[in-house]
Amino acid sequence: MTPTSNLPALFSPRSVAVLGATAEVDRVGYNILASLLYGGFAGDIYPVHPRLGELQGLRVYPSLAAVPVPPDLAVIALNERATVAALKECGRLGVRAAVCLAGGYKETGPAGARLEAELVETAAQYGIALAGPNTLGLINTGANLYVTFYPLRLASGSVSLVSQSGGMGLTMLYKAMDEGLGIEKFVVVGNRSVLDVADYLAYLGDDPGTRAVGLFLEGVEDARRLVELAGRVNRVKPVVVYKAGEAAAAAYAALTHTGSMVGHHRLYLEACRQYGLYTVDSADRAVTALKALTTAPPAQGRRVAVVTHTAGPGIVLVDRLGAGGAVFPPLSPETEAAVKKVMGDTPPVVIKNPLDAAGLGLSPDVIGRLTAVLRADPAFDLVLVVFCQHPHWPFPSPQLASLSGSKPVVACYIATQAGVRAEQGVLAAAGVPVYNSLEAAAGAADALMWYGGRGN
Amino acid sequence: MGRRILLEDEAKAWLGRAGMPVNPTRLCRDDGEAVALARAFGYPVALKVRSELALHKSESGGVHLNIDGDEEVRRSFAVLRGLVRDDPRAGVTVQPMAAPGAELIVGVYRDAQFGPVLAFGPGGFFAELYRDVALRLLPLEAQVVRGLFTAIRGRKLLTGYRHLPPVDTGALERLILAVSALVEQTPALVEMDLNPVVAYREGVLVLDARAVLDDGGT
Numbered sequence: 001m002t003p004t005s006n007l008p009a010l011f012s013p014r015s016v017a018v019l020g021a022t023a024e025v026d027r028v029g030y031n032i033l034a035s036l037l038y039g040g041f042a043g044d045i046y047p048v049h050p051r052l053g054e055l056q057g058l059r060v061y062p063s064l065a066a067v068p069v070p071p072d073l074a075v076i077a078l079n080e081r082a083t084v085a086a087l088k089e090c091g092r093l094g095v096r097a098a099v100c101l102a103g104g105y106k107e108t109g110p111a112g113a114r115l116e117a118e119l120v121e122t123a124a125q126y127g128i129a130l131a132g133p134n135t136l137g138l139i140n141t142g143a144n145l146y147v148t149f150y151p152l153r154l155a156s157g158s159v160s161l162v163s164q165s166g167g168m169g170l171t172m173l174y175k176a177m178d179e180g181l182g183i184e185k186f187v188v189v190g191n192r193s194v195l196d197v198a199d200y201l202a203y204l205g206d207d208p209g210t211r212a213v214g215l216f217l218e219g220v221e222d223a224r225r226l227v228e229l230a231g232r233v234n235r236v237k238p239v240v241v242y243k244a245g246e247a248a249a250a251a252y253a254a255l256t257h258t259g260s261m262v263g264h265h266r267l268y269l270e271a272c273r274q275y276g277l278y279t280v281d282s283a284d285r286a287v288t289a290l291k292a293l294t295t296a297p298p299a300q301g302r303r304v305a306v307v308t309h310t311a312g313p314g315i316v317l318v319d320r321l322g323a324g325g326a327v328f329p330p331l332s333p334e335t336e337a338a339v340k341k342v343m344g345d346t347p348p349v350v351i352k353n354p355l356d357a358a359g360l361g362l363s364p365d366v367i368g369r370l371t372a373v374l375r376a377d378p379a380f381d382l383v384l385v386v387f388c389q390h391p392h393w394p395f396p397s398p399q400l401a402s403l404s405g406s407k408p409v410v411a412c413y414i415a416t417q418a419g420v421r422a423e424q425g426v427l428a429a430a431g432v433p434v435y436n437s438l439e440a441a442a443g444a445a446d447a448l449m450w451y452g453g454r455g456n
Numbered sequence: 457m458g459r460r461i462l463l464e465d466e467a468k469a470w471l472g473r474a475g476m477p478v479n480p481t482r483l484c485r486d487d488g489e490a491v492a493l494a495r496a497f498g499y500p501v502a503l504k505v506r507s508e509l510a511l512h513k514s515e516s517g518g519v520h521l522n523i524d525g526d527e528e529v530r531r532s533f534a535v536l537r538g539l540v541r542d543d544p545r546a547g548v549t550v551q552p553m554a555a556p557g558a559e560l561i562v563g564v565y566r567d568a569q570f571g572p573v574l575a576f577g578p579g580g581f582f583a584e585l586y587r588d589v590a591l592r593l594l595p596l597e598a599q600v601v602r603g604l605f606t607a608i609r610g611r612k613l614l615t616g617y618r619h620l621p622p623v624d625t626g627a628l629e630r631l632i633l634a635v636s637a638l639v640e641q642t643p644a645l646v647e648m649d650l651n652p653v654v655a656y657r658e659g660v661l662v663l664d665a666r667a668v669l670d671d672g673g674t
Binding site: 219220221222223224228264266267270271274 | 553567569570571590591592593600603
């Protein structure tokens, strides 16, 4: 077995040992155990501590060797030196996967690098799938496996995230929770000394539970291999890339014009786009795009219709999306006639695109019917619907959810986060992603148009 | 790492052997040779300084265009040679004046993480001012090359703008694919500029070029 062939044991273990479990609430070892329990892991959990008898209601084992059956996964919440010894014991006992949480390795200098080399050697010797070291951990919601020291319970979904940073990983997770976006798998790659971003990505590419992957990248050594792999995965399921480090200047001493004109961050973005990947410049935008790509079908072109009851948001959407190459064709005579059937022969509005239904649009039924009319028009590839939160005029969610057809509809409810939250479920189930900002709705539409055209 | 710079005449000769359309450019050591070359090409011609000390030729006043006559060639030669007195290997190149057209840059460099990269955009004097280049990892397929033509902000330069006609994107595509192939065959190539490449209604022409090779030394 090799580290990569043992990835299933890392994400779907039958049993988990926690080395370094402790009763002290502010310690990582406590929170790993709390996280496993809070997440509802159904397999066996073996806390390991030399002296304690019981922790959080679980029997504690004095050593890994004392655990009745070697666990599939060992979570090692010990310091950097003890982690090395613990991993060797894991290998001898036949543990196939490990999460090494401690930092203090190559990121601290030569002494740390030597310790890390021991981890790498041990993992290679026994074929252990090693996540980290220096990682926040990982999650597989399908198995209720929460191996991070931030106890969480996430909605299960089809989006998987790979992050080079714990903090940015959490940023995406918390944003996903706000957006009502379910997660399938999550991993913070840490020092990448055994399993690298590309290994996780290849695994998720083949993972039937994962329908889209979000990557937060700081930088990897073999960026070409990663981008080429992501391009292959992207043909089957969307890969969204958020690459940080825009400010880092290109360290390229160039004798030619070309070399001095190019920044490394630019190259990352263009290489991603060359391979059809959708790139974003914030964690929020990553989540926005991933939600759109796993909720709605991709748009087959860049022709957008807008239905609204207030003009300004229509103008803003035209601005935002137009900059990215979207077009807003006029309504055909047939569509105009169909709109008049909804709004009357002499509606008090100008019938055009964006279609501002003004006062008539305060009725959720009118918004729903207008959306159906524009969606049926073959001149459009995507319909955006704008509606403002009001205590007496309900959101048009049931109407939008009852529409049939394969063309994407994106809803923008101008509302509070709390106001839109109750609408997320019914709309998501009907394939309509809903956002509470125009920027997010425009980002969602852009992602759907990108993936439909794979960047063209 | 030891580096060897291919100056304009060397780089163009190399590109020409690889099948790329280059403006013929010859090195001359004295003004008599320059006049003979100019007559052979036919007037008007361009004279340029040729030295590793003057890689940015325009900035150092090392490009004389529209030279029209033997006397002018001699005067120009003297001025250009005077710019690089400190370089015993320096010379002056002579080439025919090319017709004006859409000026583009096709560049290549190696990135530590991504390997060989091609840059494409509006070229000539304004290349660095606007920095409007699209980047692609090499090698390239034809479909990716065609995507380059719409990826730059200055794409109108290719589709026809003011007095400039739409350019021969087929010829441009063949040139870029040839560059891609040359990079694949030349692991020692560190970086290269074809700037400008002039694109016409029919055909393209490499008007200036330079390349840096890793000569394997230390």
